[in-house]
Every structure is written in C-alpha cells, then in structure tokens.
Amino acid sequence: MDSNNPKIAVIGAGVIGMTVGAMLQQELRNTNITVIAEGFKEDTVSCVAAGIFRPGTSFKGPTKEVTKKWINESWYYWQDILKTPEAPLAGIMPVSSYIFSKENYFITRNHLIEDLVPIYRPVEKDELKLCGEGWKYGSYFSTIKIGCDRYLPWVEKSFIEKGGKIENGRIDSFASLRSKYDLVFNCTGLGAKVLCNDHDLVSVRGQIAKAKAPWLKMAFYGDYDTYIIPGIDGVATLGGVRQYDSYNKEVCKYDAAAILERCYDFIPSLRKAEIVAHRVGLRPHRMPVRVEPEVVDGVKVVHCYGHGGYGVMCAPGTARDAIKMGVDILRSNARSKI
Ligand SMILES: Cc1cc2nc3c(=O)[nH]c(=O)nc-3n(C[C@H](O)[C@H](O)[C@H](O)COP(=O)(O)OP(=O)(O)OC[C@H]3O[C@@H](n4cnc5c(N)ncnc54)[C@H](O)[C@@H]3O)c2cc1C
Structure with missing residues (x-):
C-alpha cells in the first residue's frame, strides 16, 4: 500500500460514519476514502432520531473534560453550517424548548449545555400553565435540531462530489479489510456489538410517532420521556420510550398508544395532527462512548460508536477525536516506512 496515498475505509453510514467521512x-x-455500510439514510437509526441538541446529563465520554469538549466542538460545528444558506438543505434549524416536570426542578436543568446555548433559564410561574396540567418546575432553553432525513443525503452528496466512494455491504470481520485498507474507522453503532463482540454495548429501544403539525414551532419535554419536537418540514416527532436491552425493531401498538396519549395530554392541538408514521430505533448505548484506536487482526482500527441517545448532536465532536487518532496512526505508518 502507498503511504503517500493511504486507503481509508469508514464502516457505517449513519450520522457518525458520514460525519467522520x-x-x-x-x-x-x-x-482515498470509502464508506461501506449495510444500511443508508432512512435505513439507519440516525434517521429515526429527532436530532435535537440536548444531551442527557448522563452522556459520558472517557472523562468529564472530553465529554464537554465533544459537546462544545459539536455545537460550534453545527453553528458554522447554520450560518450558511446550506442549513435548511442539511436539515439544521434553531429551536426553542420548554422542559417541564412534576417531580423536581433539578431534572429540568442540564449542566452539559447551560453555559453553551444562548439561553437556559428557569421558567416564570405563568409559563408553567402554557400547556399540559400540573407542572411544578421547568426550564426554557434555545438550541438547534439536526434532522438526519435531510442531513444524511446532504452530507453523502457532498462526500461523493469530493471524490469519496460509497459501497453497500456487510462487514463481518476486520480481517476481511486487511489487504485493502491502511486504516479503518468503525462507525457501526449497535452493529459493533457483534463486530467487536462488545458486551458493554446495549440497545436502548426507542419508538416515536411522526405528526403533521406545521403550527408547532417549539419543542416540549415532560416527565416519563414525553417529548414533542418540531421538524423543518412541519412534521413533528412525538416520543417516546427508552427500553433497556430490548432489540425489537417492530412498532409496538401499546407503545404507540401510550406515546400519543401522553403527547395529546401535553399539547391538546396535536389531536388534530395527522399521524404519518410510527418508527422504531435501537439506540447504541455504551458507557463511555467508545472513541479509541485498536489493532484488530492486523488491521488498524479507530472505533467511534456507542453514542446512545445523543449521537446526532455529538457526531462532529467525537468524529474530530477519532480523526486525530487516525491521522496519528497514518503519520506513524509513514515514519516507519522512511
Ligand atoms: C427514538 C430516538 C430518538 C433519538 N433522538 C435523538 C436526538 O434528539 N438527538 C441525538 O443527538 N440523538 C438522538 N438519538 C440517538 C441517535 O439516533 C444515535 O445516537 C445515532 O443515530 C447513532 O448513530 P450511528 O451512526 O452510530 O448509528 P446508526 O445510525 O445506526 O448507523 C450505523 C451504520 O453502521 C452500519 N452497520 C452496522 N453494522 C455493520 C456491519 N457489520 N457492516 C456494515 N455496515 C454496518 C449500519 O448499516 C449503519 O449504516 C435518538 C435515537 C432514537 C432511537
């Protein structure tokens, strides 16, 4: 292989793989970069996600500092696109949000983004009566949303235009890539459970409904994993569930009924919205998210997977670290050939 023109494979075409590419x-x-994947665009978990920039407070990298760096770098990466005319094409939009609770104020706070987003404040008493009933605590914040239904086609088009290659296929072992690539980025999400025999990687099953509600301009979060997030095309995401270690990819009618009932109680006008789809996605949950190099069967691999419920928002920050690790490997390859 030519050390001046290394061959790189990225396995996975979800938000992580395409952002790394x-x-x-x-x-x-x-x-020479090739993205190889079994599923693309709407066939990825990334496309099920609402894509709001709001990490769960338990989101975890290897250290607190790295976690915060991933979040901050991701925010500025998305902000740079948001400032350009490309933003709507890439599915990126600003969104304001209320998060309410009947239980306690603490869970409406978010130490990971309070110093980052333009506004994060406690709500006034009157705001607790805006929608739903019985809210005792709440916060208001401004953030962004990255809709992968637009982002993935947008980033794939740009990747191909810049000379990147796309291959459809399943990789069952890193060894199968040994003779073809100098470096492999493993961005297989939950697929890494089998590919890497990683028992720390667990599915957290999610289910959502898509509702045509163009009048809805804000996001709302309530207790029991209830959320309503507007979309760029007037279609809102209604959620949700978080089912640990559940691998069922089928839509569950009981989950669907519970999601709709909770969202209708929260925002009654949603009863008038046409429900256009129900979707299921298995979140690739791992504590911590795995961004690290490893030599597997003689193949130089950089892993970047296990982002759980926060992979869309955090893709650029984790990708940047993975790429630094990959570039270091290529440099040491080149030095050893001098
Ligand atoms: C209901 C729901 C709501 C969510 N909401 C948000 C949100 O608001 N904000 C947020 O940031 N995140 C959210 N998430 C989480 C987010 O969707 C994930 O963290 C993110 O999509 C993970 O991206 P990924 O690229 O690692 O995985 P995926 O999108 O699953 O992509 C994995 C890729 O690897 C390929 N692959 C896997 N194994 C192999 C193999 N062996 N060979 C070849 N190809 C392989 C797949 O085909 C696919 O292309 C949500 C998730 C769900 C389910």
Missing part, C-alpha cells in the same frame, strides 16, 4: 475529507485532502 466528511470531516476526514477536510482533514486529508486527496485521500
């Missing part, structure tokens, strides 16, 4: 092209111009 796109950012790699910025970092290493004129490099």
Whole structure:
C-alpha cells in the first residue's frame, strides 16, 4: 500500500460514519476514502432520531473534560453550517424548548449545555400553565435540531462530489479489510456489538410517532420521556420510550398508544395532527462512548460508536477525536516506512 496515498475505509453510514467521512475529507485532502455500510439514510437509526441538541446529563465520554469538549466542538460545528444558506438543505434549524416536570426542578436543568446555548433559564410561574396540567418546575432553553432525513443525503452528496466512494455491504470481520485498507474507522453503532463482540454495548429501544403539525414551532419535554419536537418540514416527532436491552425493531401498538396519549395530554392541538408514521430505533448505548484506536487482526482500527441517545448532536465532536487518532496512526505508518 502507498503511504503517500493511504486507503481509508469508514464502516457505517449513519450520522457518525458520514460525519467522520466528511470531516476526514477536510482533514486529508486527496485521500482515498470509502464508506461501506449495510444500511443508508432512512435505513439507519440516525434517521429515526429527532436530532435535537440536548444531551442527557448522563452522556459520558472517557472523562468529564472530553465529554464537554465533544459537546462544545459539536455545537460550534453545527453553528458554522447554520450560518450558511446550506442549513435548511442539511436539515439544521434553531429551536426553542420548554422542559417541564412534576417531580423536581433539578431534572429540568442540564449542566452539559447551560453555559453553551444562548439561553437556559428557569421558567416564570405563568409559563408553567402554557400547556399540559400540573407542572411544578421547568426550564426554557434555545438550541438547534439536526434532522438526519435531510442531513444524511446532504452530507453523502457532498462526500461523493469530493471524490469519496460509497459501497453497500456487510462487514463481518476486520480481517476481511486487511489487504485493502491502511486504516479503518468503525462507525457501526449497535452493529459493533457483534463486530467487536462488545458486551458493554446495549440497545436502548426507542419508538416515536411522526405528526403533521406545521403550527408547532417549539419543542416540549415532560416527565416519563414525553417529548414533542418540531421538524423543518412541519412534521413533528412525538416520543417516546427508552427500553433497556430490548432489540425489537417492530412498532409496538401499546407503545404507540401510550406515546400519543401522553403527547395529546401535553399539547391538546396535536389531536388534530395527522399521524404519518410510527418508527422504531435501537439506540447504541455504551458507557463511555467508545472513541479509541485498536489493532484488530492486523488491521488498524479507530472505533467511534456507542453514542446512545445523543449521537446526532455529538457526531462532529467525537468524529474530530477519532480523526486525530487516525491521522496519528497514518503519520506513524509513514515514519516507519522512511
Ligand atoms: C427514538 C430516538 C430518538 C433519538 N433522538 C435523538 C436526538 O434528539 N438527538 C441525538 O443527538 N440523538 C438522538 N438519538 C440517538 C441517535 O439516533 C444515535 O445516537 C445515532 O443515530 C447513532 O448513530 P450511528 O451512526 O452510530 O448509528 P446508526 O445510525 O445506526 O448507523 C450505523 C451504520 O453502521 C452500519 N452497520 C452496522 N453494522 C455493520 C456491519 N457489520 N457492516 C456494515 N455496515 C454496518 C449500519 O448499516 C449503519 O449504516 C435518538 C435515537 C432514537 C432511537
């Protein structure tokens, strides 16, 4: 293999794989990069996600500092696109949100983004009566949303235009890539459970409904994992459930009924919205998210998977670290060949 023109594979075409591929092209111009995946665009978990920039407070990298760095770098990456005319094409939009609770104020706070987003404040008493009933505590914040239904086609198009290659296929072992690639980025999400025999990676099953509600302009979070998040095209995401270690990809009618009932109680006008789809996604949950290099069967691999419920928002920050690790490997490859 030519050390001046290394061959790189990215396995996975969800938000992590495609963001790694796109950012790699910025970092290493004129490099041969191929994204290989079993599923693309709407066939990924990424496309089920609402894509709001609001990490759960338990989101975890290897250290607190790294976690915060991933979040901050991701925020500024998305902000840079948001400032351009490309933003709507990439599915990125600003969104304001209320988070209410009947239980306690603490769970409406978010130490990971309070110093980052333009506004994060406690609500006034009157705001507790805006929608739903019986709210005792709440916070208001401004953030962004990245809709992967637009982002994935947008980033794939740009990746191909810049010379990137796309291959459809399933990878069952890293060894099968040994003779073809100098470096492999493993962005397989929950697929890494089998590919890497990683028992720390667990599915947290999610289910959502899609409702045509163009009048809805704000996001709302309530207790019991209830959320309503508007979309760029007037279709809101209604959720949800978080079912630990559940691998069922089928829509469950009981979950669907419970989600709709909770959301209708919260925002009664949603009863008038047409429900256009129900979707299921298995979140790739791992504590901590795995961003690290490893040599597997003689193949130089950088893992970037296990983002749980926060992979859309955090893709750029984790991708940047993974790419730094990959570039270090390529440099040491080149030095050892001198
Ligand atoms: C209901 C729900 C709501 C969510 N809401 C949000 C949110 O608001 N904000 C947020 O940031 N995140 C959210 N998430 C989480 C987010 O969707 C995930 O963290 C993110 O999509 C993970 O991206 P990924 O690229 O790792 O995985 P995926 O999107 O699953 O992509 C994995 C890719 O790897 C490929 N692959 C896997 N194994 C193999 C193999 N062996 N060979 C070849 N290809 C393989 C797949 O085909 C696919 O292309 C939500 C998730 C769900 C389910």
